[in-house]
Amino acid sequence: MSWRNIVFASRLAAAAIAALAIAYWLELQEPQWAILTVYLLTQSSTGAALAKGSFRFLGTIAASAYALTAVKLFSQDPLLLVGSAMVWVFACYYGAARASNFTAYGFMLAGFTGLLVTFQGAANPGGAWLVAVDRVSEISIGIACATLAGALVLPDHAGTQLRGLMASTFRALADHCALSLRAATGGQALIDERRTILPQLVKFDALRSYTRFEAPEMRADAAAMDEVTREFLAVLAAARGLHLRLAALQEGGTALPEPLTAALEPTILALGRIGADPAMPGDPARVRADLTGVRRQLAGLARSIQGMSDGLPLGARADAILVCRQATGMLRDLSLLLLAQQAVFRHSRQRSTPRHAAAASSHPTALLQGTRAALALMIFCAFWHATQWDQGIAGITGLALMNYQCVNTDDPARLGWPYLRAVVAACFCAYFTIAFIYPWLEGFQTLAAFLFLVLLPAGLLIGTPGYARSAGTFTIFYVAAAATGNVFTPDPLTFANFCFGLVFGMFVCLMVARLVPATARGPRRRAVRHTLCVLLPQAANGERAPSQVAREITHLLGALLPQLSLARAGHDRLLRGLLACASSARELGRLRQVATDPSLPEPARRAIEGGLQRLAALFAAWPSSAPSEAAPSGTVPPDAARDALAGMWLALEADDCRPGSRAAGLVVEAATCLRFLEDRLMRDHAFRDFASLDGRLL
Structure with missing residues (x-):
C-alpha cells in the first residue's frame, strides 16, 4: 500500500479507461483489446514498456499481413487454411524459442494474432480487412495510452533500474564473499544466499536490452554487460572454492597459522563495510582502494609463508597459501567486477556486438517448440471440424494464449495450470459483472467509475511481486471478457459458451505440451x-x-x-x-x-x-x-x-x-x-x- 504502488495502480487504471474510451469513440469492433493491451504492457520501467509495445506492434502488423494473405488465398479450402496456419504458428514459435526478451514476445504475439485474424477473417472473408484493421487500431491505442502514461507519471527508466540493481547485487556479493571467509559458515547457508543473488543476475541482460529504447545516456553496452556477468560468476566460483577449503580444514581439526587468521579478519570487515554501505556506487575508487589494501596484505602473507622452511610441513604451508591465494583471487575478481560495472554505460564510437541471447533455446529445442504449437493447432482444428462447434474461434484463442505460456519453459504445467485457474476465475467474475452489475450502469461515465474501482485494487496486486503474475493474468482476462462493445447486449449463454471454448482450447494445448516435451536439456548436457x-x-x-x-x-x-x-x-x-x-x-x-x-x-x-x-x-x-x-x-x-x-x-x-x-x-x-x-x-x-x-x- 505504498504511495508509489497506489500511483502505479491508478496510472494503469486511468490509461486502460482512456484506451477503452478512444476505442468506443472510434466504434471499433472489439474495444476490449485496447484496455487489454494496456495491462499486457505493464512493465516496471519506461524502456521495458517501449520495448514490449514496439515488438507487440511489429508482431501485430506482421500477423495481420499474413492473415489477410491466407484468407485471400485459402478461405475456401479448410485444409490449406489450417495448413498455412500451422506453418505460420511453427515459424513464430520457433522464432520465439530462438529469441529472447521482447524479441521473443514479438514472435509469440505474431503467432497469436495471426491465428485470431486468420480464423475470424475466414468466417467472413469479406470482413477480413476490417478485422485486421480493427485489431491493429485497438492494439495501437492500448500501446499509445500505456506508453504515454508510463512516460508522464512517475517514469522509471530501465537504465536507472540497471544501475541500482548492479549496485545492490554488488553489495550482496560482497556480503557473500565475507560469509565464505568464515569457516564456521554452513554450506547450506552459502547455497541459500547464492540462490538469492543469482536471480538478480538474470535480470541484467533483460534490463540492458530495454535501455536501447531510452535516451543515449541510459543505454547499456552489451559487451560490457557480458563482462559483468562473467566477472560475477568468477567471484562466485572463487568464493565457493575458498569456503570449501576452510570448511575442510575446520572439519579436519587443522588450525590456520595465526598470521593468516589475523589477516582474514580485516578482509571480512572490509567486505562487510562494502555490503552495508548504500553509498558504495557513488565512490567506487574508495571501494577498490579498500579491496586492494587487504589483497596486498594477503598476497604478502602468502609470500612469507611460501618462504618458510621450519615449523610448518609442506601440507600445512600449502593449505595456508591456498587460502591466501583464493582470497586474493576473489578480491581481485571483485575489483574487476566493479570496473566492469563502471564500463557498462561508457559509450564508444565503435559499438560492440552483443552476444547471442542467453535465454535463447537451442535449434533442436526450438524445432520441438514450433512443432508442438503446430500439432496442438492441428488437433484442435480436427476436433472443431468433427464437432462443428460454434465456439471454435474461442478455442483457438485459448490455444494460442496457452502456447504463449509454454514457450521457453521446461515444465509447461508449472505455469500452465495456475494460468488456467486464473482464467477460470476471471471468467466467473466477468459473468457476474455482465449479468448483475452492467444492467444498472448508464453511460460511459458510470462504466468508467466502476472499472476504476475494480482496476485500482487489481493494479495494487500487480505492483506487488508476490501476486504480480496471477493478478496480471486475472485482470487481463477479466477486462477482455467484461469490457463490452458500444451497445450492451448481454447474452449469458453465448458468454458461457465462449468461456468454455477459451478454457477448452487452453486445456488441449496444455495436454499436447505435456505429451510432447520440448526442454533445454540438450544445451545443458552439451555444456x-x-x-x-x-x-x-x-x-x-x-x-x-x-x-x-x-x-x-x-x-x-x-x-x-x-x-x-x-x-x-x-x-x-x-x-x-x-x-x-x-x-x-x-x-x-x-x-x-x-x-x-x-x-x-x-x-x-x-x-x-x-x-x-x-x-x-x-x-x-x-x-x-x-x-x-x-x-x-x-x-x-x-x-x-x-x-x-x-x-x-x-x-x-x-x-x-x-x-x-x-x-x-x-x-x-x-x-x-x-x-x-x-x-x-x-x-x-x-x-x-x-x-x-x-x-x-x-
Whole structure:
C-alpha cells in the first residue's frame, strides 16, 4: 500500500479507461483489446514498456499481413487454411524459442494474432480487412495510452533500474564473499544466499536490452554487460572454492597459522563495510582502494609463508597459501567486477556486438517448440471440424494464449495450470459483472467509475511481486471478457459458451505440451560434456591459457543461467559443478606452468606432467568411463583421480630442496595447486557428481 504502488495502480487504471474510451469513440469492433493491451504492457520501467509495445506492434502488423494473405488465398479450402496456419504458428514459435526478451514476445504475439485474424477473417472473408484493421487500431491505442502514461507519471527508466540493481547485487556479493571467509559458515547457508543473488543476475541482460529504447545516456553496452556477468560468476566460483577449503580444514581439526587468521579478519570487515554501505556506487575508487589494501596484505602473507622452511610441513604451508591465494583471487575478481560495472554505460564510437541471447533455446529445442504449437493447432482444428462447434474461434484463442505460456519453459504445467485457474476465475467474475452489475450502469461515465474501482485494487496486486503474475493474468482476462462493445447486449449463454471454448482450447494445448516435451536439456548436457571432455583437458595439457578456459566456462554458465531453476537439485548441482570447473581450470593451468619451469626438480616435473596427462585423459574419456561400484557410469573415477594426485604429491614431498630457493618455492606452489584439485576431486560432491546428472534432473 505504498504511495508509489497506489500511483502505479491508478496510472494503469486511468490509461486502460482512456484506451477503452478512444476505442468506443472510434466504434471499433472489439474495444476490449485496447484496455487489454494496456495491462499486457505493464512493465516496471519506461524502456521495458517501449520495448514490449514496439515488438507487440511489429508482431501485430506482421500477423495481420499474413492473415489477410491466407484468407485471400485459402478461405475456401479448410485444409490449406489450417495448413498455412500451422506453418505460420511453427515459424513464430520457433522464432520465439530462438529469441529472447521482447524479441521473443514479438514472435509469440505474431503467432497469436495471426491465428485470431486468420480464423475470424475466414468466417467472413469479406470482413477480413476490417478485422485486421480493427485489431491493429485497438492494439495501437492500448500501446499509445500505456506508453504515454508510463512516460508522464512517475517514469522509471530501465537504465536507472540497471544501475541500482548492479549496485545492490554488488553489495550482496560482497556480503557473500565475507560469509565464505568464515569457516564456521554452513554450506547450506552459502547455497541459500547464492540462490538469492543469482536471480538478480538474470535480470541484467533483460534490463540492458530495454535501455536501447531510452535516451543515449541510459543505454547499456552489451559487451560490457557480458563482462559483468562473467566477472560475477568468477567471484562466485572463487568464493565457493575458498569456503570449501576452510570448511575442510575446520572439519579436519587443522588450525590456520595465526598470521593468516589475523589477516582474514580485516578482509571480512572490509567486505562487510562494502555490503552495508548504500553509498558504495557513488565512490567506487574508495571501494577498490579498500579491496586492494587487504589483497596486498594477503598476497604478502602468502609470500612469507611460501618462504618458510621450519615449523610448518609442506601440507600445512600449502593449505595456508591456498587460502591466501583464493582470497586474493576473489578480491581481485571483485575489483574487476566493479570496473566492469563502471564500463557498462561508457559509450564508444565503435559499438560492440552483443552476444547471442542467453535465454535463447537451442535449434533442436526450438524445432520441438514450433512443432508442438503446430500439432496442438492441428488437433484442435480436427476436433472443431468433427464437432462443428460454434465456439471454435474461442478455442483457438485459448490455444494460442496457452502456447504463449509454454514457450521457453521446461515444465509447461508449472505455469500452465495456475494460468488456467486464473482464467477460470476471471471468467466467473466477468459473468457476474455482465449479468448483475452492467444492467444498472448508464453511460460511459458510470462504466468508467466502476472499472476504476475494480482496476485500482487489481493494479495494487500487480505492483506487488508476490501476486504480480496471477493478478496480471486475472485482470487481463477479466477486462477482455467484461469490457463490452458500444451497445450492451448481454447474452449469458453465448458468454458461457465462449468461456468454455477459451478454457477448452487452453486445456488441449496444455495436454499436447505435456505429451510432447520440448526442454533445454540438450544445451545443458552439451555444456557439461564440453567442459569436462574438452575444456578441462585443454587446461591440464597446456593447450590453452587457463584464464581463457575459465572464461569460456563462465560464459557457458552465463548462457545457461536463465534456463536454470536452482530449487531443482539437478540444476543446482549443475551450477555448482560448472563453478568448480571454472576455478579448477585455473589451478590445472597453474600446475602446468609450474611443471614447465626449469627450476623445478626433474623427478617432480616428471610426476606432475604424468599426473596431469592422467587427469586430462580421465576427463576426456568421461562418456566412456566403465561403470563400477566406486565410479558409476558418467563420473570421473575417484580411484584413478586419487592415484594421479597421490603420485604427484609423493614426488613433491620426496624432493629435498634448499630452503628459500626457487625450486622450494615451486614445490610449495605445486602442492598448493594439488590441494585445490584434491578438494574438487575428492571432497566436492557437486564437481564429482554433476557430470552424472541424468536427463530428468538436467
